[in-house]
Amino acid sequence: MTVRNRRWLGSLVVSAALLAAGCASEKAATKDLGAEIDEIAAALIQQPLLHSTSIGVVYRGEEFVRHRGDMETGKPGPPTDATRYEIGSLSKTLAGTLMANAVLEHKVSLDDDVRQYLQGNYPNLQYKGEPIRIRHLLSHTSGLPNMLPERANTVLEDFTDHRTPSELNTLYAHYGKADFFKDLHAVEIDRAPGKDYAYSSAGTELTAHILETVYNSDYESLLRGFFGDSAPMMGLRIRLSDSEASRLAVGYHSDNPIPTTPMPQLPWGASGNVKATVPEMVKYLRFQLANGPVVKESHRPLVTFDSEFSIGYFWNIVSGDRLKGVYHAHHGGVPRSQCYIYIVPKYDLGIFIITNQSGDQTARAMEAAIDTLVEKIAAREALAGNDVSR
Incomplete structure (x- = not known):
């Protein structure tokens, strides 16, 4: 699930603190x-409302993990390598990788035609x-x-409203696969598929159903099996046991000072329910940078929208x-x-960054931190005599 349906790929307003941290020079x-990286993390949590952050980086084979801040206001306790995070729509890239395989x-x-993987008649899906x-x-x-x-889309129109988490919890409290298929029957497609970009978590959930059908296995088992063997990411979870849930990161919604509830469970969970630690995500960065056949396929553009933006397997x-x-x-x-x-092949660089706060300025602050880090990497590459003009 995304906070907003937008292309977040554009000019960034960089805060003074992050810009100061990111001035590339030979000395830096x-x-x-x-x-x-630690300095970037420290600068990031100086932004309004941000409590803590964790950053995982793989750069030319070397790994870095940094944690900063306190998970809960007024309670000393930074995130650690054992902290299990909700990675939201990054879950979609995992689903895309499984489909590439x-x-x-x-x-x-x-x-x-997706209908060949559905039971019953869906004349509306065209x-x-x-x-x-x-x-x-x-x-x-x-x-x-x-x-x-569809009601969820209305709720998400005002994402920062303090009522949003509880309204989502109510919507999905008893919403299962049968409910999803019932609603899928009622969907109206008002334009030719394959042309216009319209972000769809429902499409990712349907992707998970197709994978379950062709492999005759539940989606979470497919997820854990593939990435456990290939990455190896042994700690990926969609649903948590009671003991695992105790390590789930506390988090804050918008400007609400009271910690909020986790993302409710979606029918398959492929679009936004995966949980992972930062070391697990560092393994994912390594897997992506190795660029094996499955990764290479998942990175292949399926639709090109303009000279600067295209989409692969959810990437x-x-x-x-x-x-x-x-x-x-x-x-x-x-x-x-x-x-x-x-995933930045130019520098053999992978970056994962997460905060335990979700508001309308959170993404922008993280984008600025990423740009700062890339500037420092570029300066490092230039000093090493690498060609960074490509």
């Missing part, structure tokens, strides 16, 4: 990178004879609404950035945390 580039294993074709295909789910061009039930693909070159990224947001992942 000679500092220990771990110390610089299914394509390579010839379990599915990108041009399959527009003038053009059906919704798997590629349309992956590229957010299916025409499906952001969320099902945003951005080009034209002076420092970053072509990179893959995704934002994640739930009512009590926001995060980003960046």
Whole structure:
């Protein structure tokens, strides 16, 4: 689930503190990178409402993990490597990776009509004879609404309203797969699939159903099995046991000073319910940077919208950035945390950053921190004599 349906890929307003931390110079580039990441984390939590942050970085094979701040106001206690975070819509990139693997294993074709994986008749999942295909789910061009039930989209229109978390909890308290399919029958597709970008978590949930169908296994088992073997990320979870839930990060919604509840459980959880620690996400960065066949397929553009923006298997693909070159990224947001992942091949660089606060300025503050870090990496590369002009 995203905080807003927008392309967050543009000019950034960088706070004075982060800009000061990010001024690249030869002197700065000679500092220990771990110390610089720590400084960036410290500057980030000086932003209004931000309580704490964790950052994981893989740069040319070297790993860095930094935690800063206190998880709860007035209670000393920073996040740790054991803290389990809700990674929100970063979950979609995991689902995209599983679908890329299914394509390579010839379990599915990108041009399959999604209705062949559904029981019953869905004449509504097409527009003038053009059906919704798997590629349309992956590229957010299916025409499906952001969320099902439709009422959730109305709730999310005013995301920062203090009532939003409780209203979402009520909507999804007893909302299961059967309810999803009932609502899917009522969806109206008002434009040709494959052309217009319209972010859809419902499309990701349907992707998880297709994966369950072709592999004859529940989605969480597929998720944990694939990434446990390939990354290896042994700690990924969608649903938590009582003992695991005790390590789930506390978080804050908007400017509410009282900690809020976790993201409610969605029917499959593929669009926004994955939980992971920062060390687990560092393993994911390594997996992405290794660029094996499945990753390479998942990073392949499925739809190009303009010269700077395209979509792979749920990955945003951005080009034209002076420092970053072509990179893959995704934002994640739930009512009590926001995060980003960046894969920047130009520097053999992966970044994961997360905060335990979710408001209308949280994403912008994290984007500024990421830009600061990339500036420092670019300065480091220039000193090393690497070509950073590409």
